[in-house]
Amino acid sequence: MTLHTLSTTRSHGGTQGVCTHQSSVTGTEMTFSVFVPDHEHGARLPVVWYLSGLTCTHANVTEKGEYRKACAELGLIFVAPDTSPRGEDVADDPDGAYDFGLGAGFYVDATEEPYAKHYKMWSYITEELPGVIAEQFPIDMARQSIMGHSMGGHGALTIGLTYPDRFKAVSAFAPIVAPSQVPWGEKALGGYLGPDKSAWRKHDAVALIEDGARLPALLVDQGEADDFLTEQLKPSLLKSACERAGIDLTLRMQAGYDHSYYFISSFMEDHLRWHAARLG
């Protein structure tokens, strides 16, 4: 596996990298960013996975997420993958909509054509990229955690719930908690996985919990001025599911905050400290 380093930039007492590699899972070149704090020679650091939301690439959180200072202090490697395969032969939304296709992989392995060829973000994030990361960076793969925003919050929750032994901490900013029940998710899961809703349940955090998935704890921040709150995000569904399942959910409704990186960056440090405490 050949990794191409597009850039490395010193920042906050560490190195911000941007890399590409040819993915055998998506069949495309994939880009991700990785921040590595300064560390002693031979040390292995825990890693925080950050999954981004609709329309984003690796670059949004890398530029606006304000995670580097806390990661440097806490000794956390921070990995931010892209949100979909990209390239000329990668099928997009037929109407070019922002909420499906390019920039909107929804962290599933598509089974429906024409998306099944490249849209394999579940396998990319859970299988291939961890191998790349483990090989190339000084990471202790026994200490991983995962977080994400919006569609990426959905990804973090579903991946975290599916691999509770792999991730020591799971948190989200304004996640899509029940995609099967909201327009964004109905479109995406229907488009990628087809009309049989039974196939959707393992890609729906609330359904996963209903079906028995468990985590010791979850941290979720949600802006109360988020335009997508009532139609697409519905954190109350996660709250109810966690209450029924005995999952220790800390759901913080943040007055006045919207869906943007102005919101995410405000609470990024809190999340990283919460992760660090669980990563040991």
Place this chain on the structure above:
Amino acid sequence: MTLHTLSTTRSHGGTQGVCTHQSSVTGTEMTFSVFVPDHEHGARLPVVWYLSGLTCTHANVTEKGEYRKACAELGLIFVAPDTSPRGEDVADDPDGAYDFGLGAGFYVDATEEPYAKHYKMWSYITEELPGVIAEQFPIDMARQSIMGHSMGGHGALTIGLTYPDRFKAVSAFAPIVAPSQVPWGEKALGGYLGPDKSAWRKHDAVALIEDGARLPALLVDQGEADDFLTEQLKPSLLKSACERAGIDLTLRMQAGYDHSYYFISSFMEDHLRWHAARLG
């Protein structure tokens, strides 16, 4: 004076605003950003002016500067103006170069045509915008400070040296310290002010110090991996001038850091704390 608010967004326990107004000085609509921390009703807060570098608008530092957390903690209003007039009838560099014209006002009042009509950034920043800010935001105008990056570091140094009683603190990231002696500055000062170099001296920090301008202290961070260090920035010229003048310059050469916001954001908090200590 009518101020139009383009956006207000809650972030880090304050409000990030972006505003426009019709400038009578530049004859154009001007955009700036302003972060106002939460504060007690009736309180007046100190203000930090941030002047941006070549190619930037207000947006670069607003998105990537990582200043909001520290400003909220320290109770500092943070104002980031644009770097030039803009509009269809605003003359640009004849070749569309990045280092003159649009995005490159160099914080001077142009006297040369066709730039003299709109390029009045010195008067805009030192006269008109302070009036707008004072009228519209809860600022204690007796407590102002100024900082900037690259071309904006040049602006902060020259404005700070010209108005030592107005600004309680002056600092810079990778400033152009002696524009009369480097290609960026020779092109810009020549283009805006004409060939008579005596007119350049009040827009050259090193020349201002040589001509008697004084400040109690200066803080400058400079990345050692900055591609512009040896040809355009030349901090040693500032160091020598400050030594001769008895100005207490703290010049920190930062190993490995470049000219980007990855550098600026790494040391922004240090600068804001340095400013806050002097703003009282």
